[in-house]
Amino acid sequence: MKKTAMTLISAMLAASLLLSACSKDASAPTASQAPSAPSSTTPSAPASADAGKKESANAAKVNPPGKFPIVNDKITLKVFIAGNALVENFDTNGYTKWLEDKTNIHVKWIVADVKNYKDQLNLALASGDLPDVIMNAGVSPEQQMIYGDQGTFVSFTDLIDKYGDLTKKIFQEMPEARDAVTAPGNKIYSLPYINDCYHCSLDYKMYVFKPWLDKLGLKEPTTTEEFYEMLKAFKEKDPNGNGKADEIPLVGGISASGPSKSAIDVFLMNSFIYDDGDKRMLVKDGKIDVVYNKPEWKEGLKYLNRLYKDGLLSKESFTLDKDGLKKIAENPDIAIGGAIPAHSPSDITIVEGKSNRWLDYQPIAPVKGPSGYQKSTWLAYDKIRGGHFIMTSANKYPEATMRWADAMYDFEANLYSNFGVKGSSWEPAKQGDLGRDGNPATYRLLIPFGRVQNESWAQFGLNYRTDKDWYAGQAVLKQPDKEKMYYDITKKNYEPYKPKLEEVVPPLFFPTSESQQLAELDKTINDYFKSMTARFIIGDADIEKEWNNYVGTLEKMNLKRYLEIYQKALDAKKTVKK
Incomplete structure (x- = not known):
């Protein structure tokens, strides 16, 4: 014992x-x-090297690709999923029910805590009590290789050929997607999650509360010194006008589920040396290197320390999560937050909420450092994400699982998984509706994304969202149109400062x-x-x-x-x- x-x-x-x-x-x-x-x-539990070769006496009969339901006799998959603060209940969720009705596959959810899901997955992998599927846990290529070699994770390669009609179509339309998820030996341990979102590719933005700039007669800062002076004015000149020193000039945050788009160093470090927000790596003349041992990184740290010592950078930047940042940005009655790094207004405010703060916080362009350096972080490969759909050796229904995953790539399924139920959260476009590119729209969004709800998985599951079909295809029903606003400001303030593609580390196995x-x-x-x-x-x-x-x-x-x-x-x- x-x-x-x-x-x-x-x-x-x-x-x-x-x-x-x-x-x-x-x-x-x-x-x-x-x-x-x-x-x-x-x-580890016994498994073949490739799930496509796995045969089980318990496996249900699977209908051919294109025919639904996937199985005539209902089966159950045990699915481990990282928690999502925007989803009330995965069991009773509208998309869960829609997908089950369509496929005849029931899910027994293992919903891990948002902050501790990696620890919970560790325990499952260590104990051998494996789920059938691991979803939205961001399992790294290194982890996929190790557990794939042991047989704990199994490959989708042959299954895609037999049952992955939509997956194969994606690989044809976006060959880089197959390349990004294919490990040595032609093994695909993780199906790709694809979100070809332009404004998301230049994701590390700095949002500044514009009414304070206007009140204090300040222009948007263009250098690190001007940024310092702006924060100093926020601290000392009572921009919210309540006579109290309650303003927080600059605050960032952390994330338990991967790199935080509100990390305090990324936007400002890009005024000294390139900061990719993750491994802090770059490629120069074909050689990979890290940046956090370079003199320029040291100078960036000294600048951030100066902000901290002068009371301009909140100490809470190393403990706050999204909810904490949103409480600051959406502080009732009066604004208290000056500058907050974030992916988009939805990270820190209630989009289209009553306060209208989502329009008051505007992203400024990267500021130039003392040596003239000025970059924006470009997530060139982030549109293709691996590690979000993995099948384990415990799975008795690999063929049905492949078809279930493949069904999630369908455009209508994406509308359900991202927004919610048809007729409630979205509806097909009407005659005359135009998308953001001026062409006929595909769908109408009825309720803005970002609320806590129980109709969608809030961008979890598998997705295939292209910029043209998904973002441009949404009908423009009113102004301001948030996605067009995000696109335009990214084009203006961040696109000019992105690095060259050959300087960005690609997905590696x-x-x-x-x-x-x-x-x-x-x-x-x-x-x-x-x-x-x-x-x-x-x-x-x-x-x-x-x-x-x-x-x-x-x-x-x-x-x-x-x-x-x-x-x-x-x-x-x-x-x-x-």
Whole structure:
């Protein structure tokens, strides 16, 4: 019994390394302290290398592609899904019911906590009590390779050929989608989630409360020094006019589900050196490198520390989530928030809400740093996201699961999954309706996205949303039209400052042998640099006294080997494309 418990604990530690969220408070362990990634001998449920070859005596008879329901006799899939704060109840949800009626596939949901879903998935993977499907958990390429090699995750490759009509159509229309999700050995462990959203590709924006600029007679800042002076005015000149020093000049936030679009460093660090908002990597002359050990990064940290020391940057920037930021931006009766980094107004305000703050907060262009550097973060490959639909070896119905996933790519299914029930949240376009591109519209949106509701999965599940059909195809029913507004401001303020495509790290897969080492290095190095970034900003660590030790510690954590693994994967990708 004791031995069994120790084995389980060891497996849990290994899974924790692979899927844990980055620590914000604790100091990162050294490379020698980090737990090992799962070895190729880690026990897992039996599975073939490819789900398309899997046959089960319990498998239901699946109808051919294009015919619904998918199965005549109802089956149940156990689906693990990361929590979504905008969805009241996945069991009784309108899209859940619509999809079940269409496919005859019932879902037993395992809805993980929004903030701790990675820990819950760790436990499931470590214990062997696997769901049939893992959805919207953002499982990384490294994790896919490791668990795929062990047989815990199974490949969709053959299943797509047999049952994935819409998936194959997507791969034909967008070949880069297949390339992005295909691992070595032609294995596809994760079906792609595609959201070809223009304004989302230049996602790290800085929203400033424009009524305060107008009241104080300020222009939008164009340099880091002007940005500093703007915040100083917000702090000292009572722009909300209530006679109290309650203004918060600048505040950011964090996310438990991946990189935060409200991270305090990204927009401003791009005035010193390129910050991609995630791994903090760039490609220069074909070589991958990190930016957080460079002199320019140090200068950016010094600027952020200056904002913090002068009371212009809120200390809550390292603890607040979206809900916390929204409480600041939507503070009742009177505005208190000056500048907030975010993806869009829906992250920090109630779009089309009574306060109208969603129009008051306007995104400013990247500001120029002391050396003249000025960039915007470009998520060039973000339209194709992997790790959001994975099938495990516990699944008894791989063929039906493939067809169920494929059905989610249908345009009508996307309307249900993103907005809600037909006739309630959306309806087909009417005669004369025009989309944002001036062509006939496809659909009308009746209720704005961003509210807590129980009709849709609020952009969860699988999606195939193209900019032309999805965003331009929505009927313009009134002004201001929020999507057109987002498009126009992105084109004007952010497009001119994006990096070149060859400077952006593309999606990469790594051989299993290197994935295990990479998982350890990635967690150790990234936890450490993120922890030290926060410490340098708030002054808990003196950047002048501790910078050299910080850079040396990264080297001791084997940053060189970390970059070698990435470089090898990048070179291999280039070779395959040739």
